[in-house]
Amino acid sequence: MMSDFTPLFDYVERLSGKVLSADEKQVFIRHFKSKKLKKRQYFLQEGDVCKYTGFIVKGSARTFTVDEKGHEHILKLSVENWWLNDFESFYQLTPSRFNIQALEDMELLQITNALVDEFIKPIPAFAAMQNIINQNYTIAAQKRMQSAISQSGEERFQELVNEYPHFLQRFPQNMIASYLGLSPETLSRIRKNALK
Amino acid sequence: MMSDFTPLFDYVERLSGKVLSADEKQVFIRHFKSKKLKKRQYFLQEGDVCKYTGFIVKGSARTFTVDEKGHEHILKLSVENWWLNDFESFYQLTPSRFNIQALEDMELLQITNALVDEFIKPIPAFAAMQNIINQNYTIAAQKRMQSAISQSGEERFQELVNEYPHFLQRFPQNMIASYLGLSPETLSRIRKNALK
DNA sequence: GCTGGATCTTGACTTTAGTCATTAAATGCA
DNA sequence: TGCATTTAATGACTAAAGTCAAGATCCAGC
Numbered sequence: 001m002m003s004d005f006t007p008l009f010d011y012v013e014r015l016s017g018k019v020l021s022a023d024e025k026q027v028f029i030r031h032f033k034s035k036k037l038k039k040r041q042y043f044l045q046e047g048d049v050c051k052y053t054g055f056i057v058k059g060s061a062r063t064f065t066v067d068e069k070g071h072e073h074i075l076k077l078s079v080e081n082w083w084l085n086d087f088e089s090f091y092q093l094t095p096s097r098f099n100i101q102a103l104e105d106m107e108l109l110q111i112t113n114a115l116v117d118e119f120i121k122p123i124p125a126f127a128a129m130q131n132i133i134n135q136n137y138t139i140a141a142q143k144r145m146q147s148a149i150s151q152s153g154e155e156r157f158q159e160l161v162n163e164y165p166h167f168l169q170r171f172p173q174n175m176i177a178s179y180l181g182l183s184p185e186t187l188s189r190i191r192k193n194a195l196k
Numbered sequence: 197m198m199s200d201f202t203p204l205f206d207y208v209e210r211l212s213g214k215v216l217s218a219d220e221k222q223v224f225i226r227h228f229k230s231k232k233l234k235k236r237q238y239f240l241q242e243g244d245v246c247k248y249t250g251f252i253v254k255g256s257a258r259t260f261t262v263d264e265k266g267h268e269h270i271l272k273l274s275v276e277n278w279w280l281n282d283f284e285s286f287y288q289l290t291p292s293r294f295n296i297q298a299l300e301d302m303e304l305l306q307i308t309n310a311l312v313d314e315f316i317k318p319i320p321a322f323a324a325m326q327n328i329i330n331q332n333y334t335i336a337a338q339k340r341m342q343s344a345i346s347q348s349g350e351e352r353f354q355e356l357v358n359e360y361p362h363f364l365q366r367f368p369q370n371m372i373a374s375y376l377g378l379s380p381e382t383l384s385r386i387r388k389n390a391l392k
Numbered sequence: 393g394c395t396g397g398a399t400c401t402t403g404a405c406t407t408t409a410g411t412c413a414t415t416a417a418a419t420g421c422a
Numbered sequence: 423t424g425c426a427t428t429t430a431a432t433g434a435c436t437a438a439a440g441t442c443a444a445g446a447t448c449c450a451g452c
Binding site for chain 1: 287293327331333335337341344
Binding site: 368369370380381383384385388 | 428429430431432
């Protein structure tokens with residue numbers, strides 16, 4: 001059965017502000033492949049090259065590293081209508097420093113770098129979307145960097161509560177803690193204090 | 197006297213991998229204006245819209261915020277052959293959350309967003325450069341985020357020593373500390389320990 | 393429903409980094 | 423050169439976050 005490309009088309013059109021022709025949609029359908037991941041399965045393992053970029057139709061994932069002490073640090077939490085990949089590895093075809101793992105059962109539409117370059121990038125709406133994404137990502141990264149440098153754990157948590165309240169429902173607390181750069185115990189205590 | 201555009205042309209050609217024609221160079225010369233800043237002068241103040249993006253021909257600057265306690269946090273240190281701006285404010289024409297201040301006497305080539313869109317973006321080498329920059333910046337932001345989340349102050353300092361050794365010569369230690377998200381005292385002690 | 397693993401909470405303690413105050417050194421510049 | 427300002431170092435203390443260990447709770451799958 002064919003996957004549902006509607007979310008992807010909507011996403012590209014919305015971000016780019018351009019409309020996709022029927023022909024262009026066919027190019028997407030021809031080159032993106034449906035991929036399913038069960039909870040806990042890996043989309044990418046540290047040391048491997050990130051061959052695919054995937055559009056998340058359903059489910060969620062975390063991008064994380066493991067340090068020398070064996071502690072995991074979550075760099076990114078990804079949900080529906082986001083792209084799943086390690087930019088650096090995907091664009092430069094270098095081994096990745098990250099692991100990407102499904103936190104829920106996932107459905108992706110994925111494609112290789114080579115096919116993107118050959119068939120997808122020439123589609124103006126896609127190229128425009130890509131620039132917008134890079135721009136947005138850069139801005140978001142700058143904001144997050146600012147909070148990492150200048151705010152306490154408690155302030156970073158409050159910001160997350162305000163900006164991504166649904167994350168709190170959707171992800172276990174230890175994942176949120178790791179995303180914020182805190183130990184699970186510390187986040188537990190922060191929440192306890194915040195309730196007063 | 198006309199400013200020296202050579203560094204800018206070299207930079208655009210190097211990043212884009214394309215050559216600029218004489219006509220295209222004239223477009224640059226026509227629309228970029230030379231701007232000088234003395235040490236400590238502001239290129240941008242919090243609350244203002246970042247009207248210009250500037251290519252740094254000479255000198256250096258810091259991008260920083262001031263928190264409620266009056267503490268400054270440096271988000272970015274910029275030197276020759278980098279662009280100086282607040283992405284978010286410049287692209288979206290929203291008031292900036294950042295201050296940008298010269299750390300040394302500076303010479304910039306600057307231009308407004310509107311003029312970039314009208315005259316400069318149509319130059320293929322420039323558009324290509326911009327995408328590469330966004331890509332590189334995204335990758336760099338991810339790396340820096342990773343160290344902020346998963347490394348101690350000492351490890352972050354060691355990384356800076358390895359990656360940007362010239363920063364240590366060029367910028368006072370309290371600026372470096374702020375860039376690393378540390379108090380000046382803490383960085384002083386880290387350095388003392390590291391010398392053993 | 394029962395069970396085992398995962399998640400969360402809490403307490404006691406340690407480590408890391410920040411704060412405040414003081415002194416020393418370096419630097420700018422008149 | 424000499425003085426004022428900035429920058430850096432250090433000590434004593436405080437605050438924030440991490441660590442380790444134990445127990446409680448939740449939940450998926452049989």
